[in-house]
Amino acid sequence: MEKGLKIFSYLPNPRVWKAEIAAKIADIPVEVIGDKPSEIHNWLWDSDPKKLSNADKKKLKQFKRIGKRGFSSVLFKTDDFIKLNPFGTVPAAFSPDGKIGIFESNSILRAIARQDDTNNLYGKDSFEASRVDSFLDSGLVFSREHQEYLFGLKDMNKALYQRMKSAYEFFLNGIEESLKNTKFIGFDHLTIIDISFFCDFSQFLREGHYVDDLNEKGFNLVSQNFVSDYPKTYDHLMKLSEVDEFSSVIGTYLDWYKKKLKDSN
Numbered sequence: 001m002e003k004g005l006k007i008f009s010y011l012p013n014p015r016v017w018k019a020e021i022a023a024k025i026a027d028i029p030v031e032v033i034g035d036k037p038s039e040i041h042n043w044l045w046d047s048d049p050k051k052l053s054n055a056d057k058k059k060l061k062q063f064k065r066i067g068k069r070g071f072s073s074v075l076f077k078t079d080d081f082i083k084l085n086p087f088g089t090v091p092a093a094f095s096p097d098g099k100i101g102i103f104e105s106n107s108i109l110r111a112i113a114r115q116d117d118t119n120n121l122y123g124k125d126s127f128e129a130s131r132v133d134s135f136l137d138s139g140l141v142f143s144r145e146h147q148e149y150l151f152g153l154k155d156m157n158k159a160l161y162q163r164m165k166s167a168y169e170f171f172l173n174g175i176e177e178s179l180k181n182t183k184f185i186g187f188d189h190l191t192i193i194d195i196s197f198f199c200d201f202s203q204f205l206r207e208g209h210y211v212d213d214l215n216e217k218g219f220n221l222v223s224q225n226f227v228s229d230y231p232k233t234y235d236h237l238m239k240l241s242e243v244d245e246f247s248s249v250i251g252t253y254l255d256w257y258k259k260k261l262k263d264s265n
C-alpha cells in the first residue's frame with residue numbers, strides 16, 4: 001500500500017501539526033492543503049479540496065452547509081466529504097487514493113504512526129499501543145474541554161471556567177505523575193502521546209492572549225501557575241519545543257509564551 005496522507009484544514013492549525021511532526025520523524029509523505037481560517041469558507045471541503053470562485057459557489061449550491069463547531073458561516077462540504085468524514089470536521093485526512101477518510105487529529109496522528117516501522121512512535125507491541133491510546137483518550141477529553149473554553153474566552157462564565165479548571169487540573173496531574181516515572185509521557189522514549197500533548201497544550205496556552213477579557217469578568221488564567229504547579233510537564237513542553245521536528249513545524253507559535261515567562265522573571 002502506498003505510504004502517506006493528504007490532510008485538509010484551515011491553517012495554521014495545531015491539530016494538523018500532530019501528524020506533520022510525526023511524519024517528519026518517520027519520514028512519511030504528507031500533503032497539507034488549506035487556507036487561513038477566514039478563507040476556508042471559500043474552499044470545497046472534499047478529498048480533492050480546491051478554492052472556489054463566486055461562479056463555482058453558485059454552481060455548487062447543493063453542498064452548502066452551515067458550520068457546526070467553531071464555524072457559523074456557510075461551508076461547502078461535498079457529499080463525498082461527509083461520507084468519508086461524517087462529523088464534517090477539519091482536520092480531515094484521506095488515504096493517498098482518497099478512498100478512506102480519517103478524522104480526529106489524534107487518529108490522523110495514529111495513521112502516520114501506523115505507517116512507521118522504525119521509531120516505535122505507537123509503542124512496540126499491542127499492549128504498549130493500548131497504553132498510548134489511554135493517554136490519547138485522556139488528552140482528547142482535555143482538548144474537547146479547552147476547545148469550548150477557547151471559543152468562550154471573550155465572554156467567560158463561571159460554569160465554563162470551572163469545567164475548564166477541573167479538566168486542566170485532572171489532566172495535568174496525570175501527566176505530571178507520569179513524568180515522575182519516565183523520561184517522556186508514559187514511556188522512556190518519544191511516542192505520539194508527547195506529540196499530541198505538545199500540540200494540544202500549546203493551543204490551550206493561547207488563553208494567555210485573552211487575559212484582559214478574563215480579568216474583566218473576574219477570572220484568572222487557568223494556566224497562571226503552570227510552571228510552579230506542574231514543573232516536570234513544563235520542562236517537558238519546553239524540551240519538546242527545542243526538538244527540530246517540533247520547532248520546524250510550529251515555527252514561532254510558542255515564542256510569545258516563552259517571552260511572557262522570561263519577562264515575568
Ligand SMILES: N[C@@H](CCC(=O)N[C@@H](CS)C(=O)NCC(=O)O)C(=O)O
Pocket residue numbers: 015066067068069070071072075088089090091103104105106
Ligand atoms: N477533536 C477534533 C476537533 C475538530 C473540530 O472540532 N474542528 C472544527 C473546527 S475547530 C470543525 O472542523 N468545524 C467544522 C464546522 O464548524 O462545521 C480534532 O482533534 O480533530
